[in-house]
Amino acid sequence: MIHACSIRNLKKEYVLKSETVRALRGVSFDVPEGDYVAIMGPSGSGKSTLLNLLGCLDKPSSGELLLGKDNVAHMSDNQLAEIRSRRIGFVFQSYNLIQQLTVVENIEVPLYYQGRLGAKERKRCIELAERVGLGERLTHRPTQLSGGQQQRVAIARSLVNDPYFILADEATGNLDSKTTAEILALFDELNDEGRTIIMVTHEDDVAARAKRVVRLRDGLLQSDVMNDPLARKAAAAHALDPVVETADEQAMHQPTTAPAN
């Protein structure tokens, strides 16, 4: 069976002057096509390192890493760049948008770098902006958008190459709960379309939305658990609940009226 990705005894060491940091110490698991995986674990456990390897942003020290049929563990930098730009969609916490460019232009960036930006592609970028709910904001620049809107630009940009899978590192990390719910609803839609999603998160209620939760600890796989499908549905429904104010908060928001006399 061909998986979206398959890793075997994956290790990554960072060699510094004074020490060698063993960020991943032999991790193995498979991600079937269409899976939705949340990667969790304490700070420093190797989550971003793993995501960077899956995204071909860095090379493993040893082990195997298959994306589809391709073993990327032994590829050259040029081959990795090719895979990265054509097959992987990245969504990071710090959006990485270009401030001088508009919403549509930011979505166009990956195509621009590949010299593939024609009229047809421009139209597709507008459709992607509409898809993520930014049809009314096409010519806005990042500073004129909310955090959630900026994250949606980043998601639209990640889709521009019709990626094989989407990698997200703390994609909802600095968003409020309503915006987080919107972004996760978008991920649900993309996953329902069959796109494979792998996301790093610190938050239990975000991880509850994935099909599966992989936990790392000290560079090793600690656990790999499927989320119950019914619990997932409940988590998705719950995310859309309006926030209920406590009586104290309601009292705080009451307009103060002058006493009648």
Ligand SMILES: Nc1ncnc2c1ncn2[C@@H]1O[C@H](COP(=O)(O)OP(=O)(O)OP(=O)(O)O)[C@@H](O)[C@H]1O
């Ligand atoms: N470029 C690097 N050079 C040296 N060490 C690094 C580098 N990147 C990460 N590390 C180290 O590797 C280990 C794993 O880091 P990583 O960024 O993968 O953790 P993480 O699980 O993503 O943590 P966080 O939740 O804080 O983002 C840490 O000890 C970190 O200090």
Ligand SMILES: [Mg+2]
């Ligand atoms: Mg990290």
